[in-house]
Amino acid sequence: MSGSVTQRQIARTVLAERGIARLAELRNAGVTAATVSRMERDGEVIRLARGLYQLPDAELAANHSLAEVAKRVPKAVICLVSALAFHGLTDQLPKHVWLAIGRKDWAPKPDGTPIRIVRFTESLLNEGIETHTVEGVPIKIFGVAKTVADCFRYRNKIGLSVAIEGLQEALRQRRAAPGEIAVQADRGGVGTVIRPYLQALTANG
Template sequence: MPEPTSQRQIAHGLLTTRGIARLAELRDAGVTAATMSRMEREGEVIRLARGLYQLSDAPLDANHSLAEAAKRVPRGVVCLVSALAFHGLTDQLPKQVWLAIGRKDWSPKPDGTPMRIVRFTESLLSESVETHIVEGVSVKVFGIAKTIADCFRYRNKIGLSVAIEGIQEALRQRKTTPAEMARQAERGGVATVIRPYLEALTANG
């Protein structure tokens, strides 16, 4: 049977609006998996990961990998080095997306953009979460002060130098205050760790 043209139009419209769409979303809109496979073979769409599609001519944002991760792990929150990079607080270019999920959440299977999963308690996972739109996708990212506190909390994973760079840049660019960083550090249980750095960096004004 010939494929109804409308399926392609629906898929194209959905991907234009949402930037990236899961196969489940496309199916809900009336587009079959066979149609998506055909569109992929003909170069109209790109399969980013299993069941995850984007138009082949879609403009790519510098934070494309974050949008892809958000679609694959809707409960995840961009954290640590990836959040520092998003907020412009590090020269590091993470080769993987650092993503926080809950203690009992399913860890995503390796596919598409590499992800580094870090498990947070529910209270820390819901604290200071911002939502940003990247390529039409809602991406959850921890706020600056929270990110810096988390970097000190996970300094053994990312390296102390990265955490120090983050705090220096946040103060230099005036993107948050020492008081807010101290508050987030207190909530994250690293107040005594971060205090000497805050005191040293703010001693001269």
Template sequence: MREPASQRQIARAVLTARGMARLAELREAGVTAATMSRMERDGEVLRLTRGLYQLPDAPLDAHHSLAEVAKRVPKGVVCLVSALPFHGLTDQLPSQIWLAIGQKDWSPNPDSTPIRVVRFTESLLSAGVETHLVEGVSVKVFGVAKTIADCFRYRNKIGLSVAIEGLQEALRQRKATPDAIARHAGRGAVATVIWPYLVALTADS
């Protein structure tokens, strides 16, 4: 028995408006899980991961995986080596999405898009956050100055060379001022670590 076409129309409207949607959002709009399963079977929607759907002809952004993760972990903030390429500070693309979450936040289950979780204190998690629209999804990403400071704070995890490259590019492209970077470094207790590099890179400018 075919379910009312209106459910499929509602599902398509929700997905068109939001880019991608979780099953919970579709249910709130009046679409059942059974309808979504049939739409997936009929090729009308794509199931990106468990409980997350998108239209098959939806335009894919270069940062598609960030939008997918933002839907899965709404409280998370894209950080470190995933924030660097988002801001155009490196050509290297990580094999997993680096995501900052709170100290007591639920850690996402492994899925099709691998996530590397980094736990931040509440004060550091709320500082320097920007919201960008990717495929109709609001994605939280740390700004350039905050990202650079965090890269030096987590240099043992990502490598000092990655942090230095990010700093060089941020200054060269004028995407962050030395003062803003130093300010975030101070909040993250890495001011003394980053200061010699800031001095060396701004000495000739």
């Protein structure tokens, strides 16, 4: 029996360190799938989605769903309303995680946290990315100026009011300079769309 006890200890250690672990990571650490499913049955681990586990008493951060999705789709970048919420620029609580992936990338299958996929060109996907750690998981997320510009670019998907709110908050909280936002908007082809709002919001500021 000592073998399985050790495997459970290893699994607990990996999960305590990483917050969320894939089955593959647990297997690499020497824990069999059978042990993981026994631990799940005994309530020692929680299955978040297919092949994704965490400890039942793990501290759930407000951005837990972002960590879960980042584990499932490590190449993707958190964007739009999810990025606005992460940066504290909207009161909206997105019902799903907005994810940017490349034009040719595989879209992840629905499982666990609901996600909305937005396809970006390579140049726009690889720009303005920040890495933050949530529950021990590194997540890629667009910075404030880029997120605001993207919200105007995808205003038909998320609503113009959400984009304007993001812009207002970014300026009010001084999280991004008007010039930075304008540059990102130009790169994303929405410079002319965003400029009147930028002028209006900075004129009376």
